[in-house]
Amino acid sequence: MTEHCAPDVSVIVPVYNHWNLVPCLIACLAQQTVGCKRFELLLVDNGSTELIVPPDLPEWVRILQCSTPGSYVARNHALAHAKAALLAFTDADCQPQPQWLEGLLQEFANAPAESVIAGKILVEPQNWAAPTVYELYDVALGLPQQRYVRTRGYGVTANLSMSRKLLVSLGGFDSSRFSGGDADFCRRATAQGARLIYGESAVVVHPARNSWHELAKKVRRLKGGQIKAGSARQRIIFAVRTLLPPLRAWMFALQATRLSRWQRLRVCIVQCGLWGVEVKELIRLLAGGQPRRD
Numbered sequence: 001m002t003e004h005c006a007p008d009v010s011v012i013v014p015v016y017n018h019w020n021l022v023p024c025l026i027a028c029l030a031q032q033t034v035g036c037k038r039f040e041l042l043l044v045d046n047g048s049t050e051l052i053v054p055p056d057l058p059e060w061v062r063i064l065q066c067s068t069p070g071s072y073v074a075r076n077h078a079l080a081h082a083k084a085a086l087l088a089f090t091d092a093d094c095q096p097q098p099q100w101l102e103g104l105l106q107e108f109a110n111a112p113a114e115s116v117i118a119g120k121i122l123v124e125p126q127n128w129a130a131p132t133v134y135e136l137y138d139v140a141l142g143l144p145q146q147r148y149v150r151t152r153g154y155g156v157t158a159n160l161s162m163s164r165k166l167l168v169s170l171g172g173f174d175s176s177r178f179s180g181g182d183a184d185f186c187r188r189a190t191a192q193g194a195r196l197i198y199g200e201s202a203v204v205v206h207p208a209r210n211s212w213h214e215l216a217k218k219v220r221r222l223k224g225g226q227i228k229a230g231s232a233r234q235r236i237i238f239a240v241r242t243l244l245p246p247l248r249a250w251m252f253a254l255q256a257t258r259l260s261r262w263q264r265l266r267v268c269i270v271q272c273g274l275w276g277v278e279v280k281e282l283i284r285l286l287a288g289g290q291p292r293r294d
Contacts (some may be wrong), residue, residue, distance in 0.1 A: 010082035014074035072181035103202030118155020119202030140256035154186035179225025224291025
């Protein structure tokens with residue numbers, strides 16, 4: 001990519017100890033229908049214990065270093081290096097589909113000047129013929145981006161895009177958070193008049209988590225973002241909700257149309273176990289424990 005020809009989109013991905021996933025991410029981006037000259041990829045190493053740089057990186061890939069822990073710190077770090085006016089965020093374990101960037105650009109072409117596009121996230125098991133119960137849980141409840149946008153007023157950074165100008169004007173993501181920085185940003189943006197839009201045509205695939213360990217790790221990380229950040233009122237609300245039975249999660253699990261009835265019931269059983277993990281993590285945090293990074 002020549003210096004005098006700025007890309008249309010800067011794709012930003014924080015990486016912490018998941019460099020083994022980066023070659024797949026690069027391969028997916030190399031297949032973008034917009035062509036590689038129209039975007040750049042900024043990989044921000046966030047203090048990995050072992051940095052394994054893939055060989056023969058394309059010219060549109062750059063690696064940045066940010067040793068301060070936290071994915072939102074890493075995303076903010078990339079702002080000073082991004083060449084494009086439009087930013088697109090995803091994660092190292094995601095697989096952007098060929099028309100991902102084309103879909104985002106089309107969404108922005110039809111959207112108001114200051115908009116945040118939350119693209120579609122399709123959670124898929126490794127093998128639909130024999131998915132684990134943990135994969136089924138993630139398919140049903142893992143990353144319901146459309147529901148987040150329509151009922152909660154935010155999108156997650158597995159597939160989130162906005163102008164560089166908007167992100168900078170709001171001071172970037174909250175760098176004190178290990179989780180929930182995307183929701184915080186979206187709500188600050190919409191409070192300032194930006195429009196949050198669900199982008200159906202901009203799709204990334206997220207492999208379903210396939211073990212109890214991975215699901216429990218996510219639950220603990222999310223709980224830290226809820227209880228240790230935000231206003232006192234928000235923290236109290238999250239704490240009270242944690243202690244109540246997860247009726248909404250059970251309801252959404254039973255409505256998961258991609259699963260059979262038996263699979264939906266199994267997902268509800270997993271949710272019961274994860275509720276216990278949430279309560280235990282809440283107690284640890286209220287006792288003075290620090291949020292978990294991963």
